[in-house]
Amino acid sequence: MPILPNPRHWRRLLVAAGALAVIAASGNWAERHELRTKTEGLRQAAAAHVLGLRGLVEKHDFLPHAASRHPDVQALLRNPRDAALRARVNDYFADLQATTGAAALFLVDRAGLTLAASNWNLPSSFVGQSYRQRPYFQDAVQGRRGLFYGLGLTTGQSGLFIAEPVQADGAILGVVVVKISLEPLQAAWMRGADPVVLRDNHGIVFLSAVPDWLFHAIRPVSAADLRWIVAHRQYGDRDRFYVLPWETETRGTAPAFVLHTRAENRRMDLLALDTPLPELGWTLTVTTDMKEVVQARQLALVLAALAVALLLLGVLYWRLREKRFIEQKTARIELERRVEERTRDLEEAHAFRKAMEDSLLVGMRARDPEGKIIYVNPALCAMVGYSAQELLGRRPPYPYWHPDDLEKQARESDEVLQGRAAPHGFESRIRHKDGHDVITMVYTAPLVDAQGVHRGWMSSVVDITAQKQAEARQRDQEVRLQRSARLASVGEMASTLAHELNQPLMALSNFAVAARALAVQSAPPDMLAGALDEIVEQSTRASEIVKRVRAFINPQRAQYEILDIDGVVKHAAALLMPELRRDGIALRLALDDDGARVRGDRVLLEQVLVNLIHNAMHAMQDRPRGSIELASRRADQGVRVTVADEGPGIPFEQREQIFAPFFTTRPDGLGLGLNICRTIVEAHGGCMTVDSAAGGGAAFSFTLPTVLPTAP
Template identity: 60%
Template sequence: MMLASIFRSLSWRHLWRWGLLALVVGLSIILMGHWAERRELQIKTEALQQVAQANALGIRGIAEKHGYLPYAAARHPDVQSLLLNPSDSLLSKKVNQYFSDLKDRTESAALFVMSSNGMTLAASNWNSTDSFVGQSYQQRPYFKEALQGRRGFFYGVGLTTGTPGFFIAEPVLNQSQVIGVIAVKVSLSALENSWVNSADPVVLQDNRGIVFLSSEPEWLYRSSDHLSSGDLAWLKLNGQYGMRSHYDILPWRVTRVPGSPTYEFQATVKHKQRSFLALEASLPELAWTLTVTSDLKSVQRARQEALALTTLLAAVLLLAGLYWRLHEQRFVEQLQAKRELEQRVKERTYDLEEAHAFRKAMEDALLVGMRARDPEGRIIYVNRAFCEMVGYSAEELLGCKAPYPYWHPDDLDKYMRQREASLQAESLPHGFESRVRHHDGHDVITQVYTAPLIDRQGRQQGWMSSVVDITAQKIAENRQHEQERQLQRSARLASVGEMASTLAHELNQPLMALSNFAVAARAIAGQAKRELLVTVLEDIVEQSQRASEIVKRVRVFINPQRGSYEDCDVHAVIAHSLTLLKPELQRNLTIVNTQLTENLPHIRGNRVLLEQVLINLLQNAMQATQDLPPARHVIDIETTLLERAILIQIGDRGPGVPEASQEQVFNPFFSTKPDGLGLGLNICRTIVEAHGGHLKVANRKDGGAVFSFTLAFSV
């Protein structure tokens, strides 16, 4: 009942202010959801970059681990002698045994040597049924590259065994002449098996975009794009992936954003439709591309939580303002409820920022302090950075057992628990935060990472800890949090003050009109003037209907979801906006020139919101010329039919917008007016984009600015 009485008392003349307030609330909700979504995407992107780096290091490690084998074997005297004397059976037997022993020690799949014509002379699998000996591999790309004096890399299906593998080839030189080629075959099945157990898919593609390793078997030997006839001919000639004659396209529905290191795609994984965020990492030395992914469910959940939280906050703020205006005696109670809600929001925001800051600190911090302890916990090594951090010399620390002199007196129990966990191999790999007491008495906040200290025989000799001073970072975080809290509080107070002043102005005129009509009706009733009484009563009914329309509009402003989209005539929307602004246009002696294209198609949109955009832009144009001579009090409105949209331009003859500020004017809280909130143009852009259009500003050659936006028309 209270809200209904408030809405009935609003005036049509100031309805746009309520619209602006509702749009501010709606924009805040949208921005918060967008911020939460972008923040979660940023976290996932950083995590994907770490995963990609770790997998890339693993792949490079495999290449580096086995890359030395052909290089070393190529310099073995027996290998070179066999290439110079290929018919020597004794040399062939010695090299076969040498390759077999070397293969067992290095865990490679196979090792073999070929003459300059590609014929295999010796191999580690010489005594197996699928031996490489006697086989020719001169058509293989890795053989051709090594024969030209370069190291060759190649992944493909073996011509003899039919099993895929990674081939590394090295030329065998004799007096700077290539006399043969040595190659090692490495199986990547262990790497692929580790990916299968991953929660999110991982794939590896060659330089043609063909997936040759994947955690999802159904993606194997599929291509990210159609292959040319030349590529298909090359693949068939070299038998890289067996006898396949075609390669299907990956079943991914990819969405890319220009300038972003990541992209999104949808795919069916284990019979379920899922959405992923993907990051590609190039391995140029191998001509491969590694793609790591992460599920997007958490991004959608973060956006939904932010939208729900912001909507709740906006609703509480609006109700608090209404209650403050009409029920001052309950203001304290409502204010307390609002503060409690703000406290919960602040705590939630603080937890999220704290978790993100802690994670960022672990990733970016430089570990400078080093401390080693023996199995009994006695300090056996400290570096200079650690000594400077705690204020004690190495002589004072070496040989010390717990409790250590730099332990904070208030945290002794905590230190003992951490020490026991560390000595029992329970320390977490990401470390823990610890407060220590410097020798001069001040506190130092540190981050500690502990790992086992292993000797050459593989025996544990103690523990090595890396300690990072994060005191300055903690102080900076606290200062930033305090500044953000003050900024949020100022914004909330400004919104409440604006709402209160608007209510005071809007409610007065309709209430006074209804009161005057009622007094007049009572006086006329006593004079028995029936016709005049009917006229006054009709005026009262008209005012009531007017209040009812105001209620409908305000409900749309308060909750934009209640607004409906309908077919709209753009020229009718422009005409109604000019009618609403007619008193202001006349008061400012402003002339409106229109150049409207005839027979424009209807657009699908919300008439109230579109009128609000036009009213806002027209008022900005009037304000731009109000201090100029009357001859420049002119506004030009033009409509143009484009291919799939209608272009609307509103130009003035004012001073224009500086180029440096042409993009900033659409940012929230940016205003060139002394008393402006800086939200009008930002809200206008949001409404236009919600209708599938785009709002921009430019300066006119003859002076002034022109704001233009597009609206997609219905088909």
């Protein structure tokens, strides 16, 4: 006759299975909830990126259409040999490029030859280049709007090309093309925390926050697509596109998918979402780290396990109480049976409790009042590397105490045994049996039996080695961030040199052109010698600027001297007089001429005045008949120098940030000039201010302390 299984065992199996099902369901629910939250965040991020991309394209979409209607553009296509007409179109395109911020504009005839371009005066000019093999030209010359992203054939720089046919009297005369650079967008992506990727209809990544992914494909490129890409030189000379190390995994019916990949020699698990841009033929992929999803699932599993454990303990406790109540009502004759049943129940409860203690991740250790170990659980044995047989009965010093901390651990052990344990626990370093160190937190409570007698001490030991390592990595990260800040300072100083050297280098170029013209025209020797002297003077000035910037970095190298401030003002005005005459701007000097003298660096102070006068000239570019006033006058214990223009003035809301680094209102400005000027003035012990009248005009002033003349 077969033996039937004990119904009690079946119930326990069902309870255990139900508990596991509840725990698993909690983890799955938390994971799905976090995935939904992350997916919604990805949708919002994708919408923002798509809005930015479309806005960038729509911002420049009108340019080729508007330029194709310009009469000079159509006239040049009919008369391509007219030099004056070509010059006007070049200037028109240069103005459009400077106003709109486009990378370039150029005009191509029906044969694909470039007639005019916004960069006509640069070494990388498009003028004279043939682009007949480019898809955007082929589409536009057939009367369609051309749209193409690729590397430039002339400059090698990537960009989005928008082409529009130039039509007149029902015929297509040529093509106007505008090039838009997406590199600023890619730079913004690289500064973000989560990777963003943009790929074309061939699956090739051409814009990415991860540089290692650029010009790689998400799938093998077909032979036909590869021939098309190479024939049109879409990505320069590249004829091979390796497949990205991407492994995708779908989770349910959510539009997002899990992306397993590697970047910068580390594995990445990302939640990704694709957003197609059909009007451009592109696909945008935004991602976010899966770490929070995994953490949410793990946390839900732990909390559910604790809740189920507490529920089971409550049920067990209720069952024991119920049995005790029933046993008290049982007759004396059933005492032996009751004792036997209760003993069996206690053994089962003890086994259950021991199984729970053995499954804990926290180490448990019990000691008697003299410090002898009377109980350890498997978690503690795994933490120290010693078996329970090796630890039970041992007295201090214990084998896992760290040899370098024996005195400290002996002192902490004595304080615990004397009842002076810290309620918030204490940190302790121990040595694993195999030799590696383990950092722990120890919490101790009295061990009291059922009769209320103190039997020893129970300690919970938590392994915090991973937490300590994470803190160490965070400190390393802070060090790297400080290093990045220093590199940023170096970059700012490089920008300072570039900004300050621009003026003498432009003067060098102008005087060199003048000298070449004088030499070709066989001008008088004294005129040629004068131009060459100016070149030597500007070269010396550029060298002095480099020396002064180095001295500005290291004040010990500064070359300060006693200067006549009016002489400094007059020399700075003389440097810019040719440019002022060229632009038709008058410079009025209003100097006290009272011999005010200051202690400073002549070149740096002249550079402050040159920058301020240049800013005034830019502010008056729409008023070529205006004037600039350059004045100096006494002010308390110093001298005040003012550069005033007749421009539109400075809005009130911009005056607080006008001296901030990289703040500029000019599309081609670096935003460093005024910041550098104020820094130089403050290095000379002075201060700098700005005033703007309600009717227009701005006045930049700086005040320097004067020095008393020395006795003869």
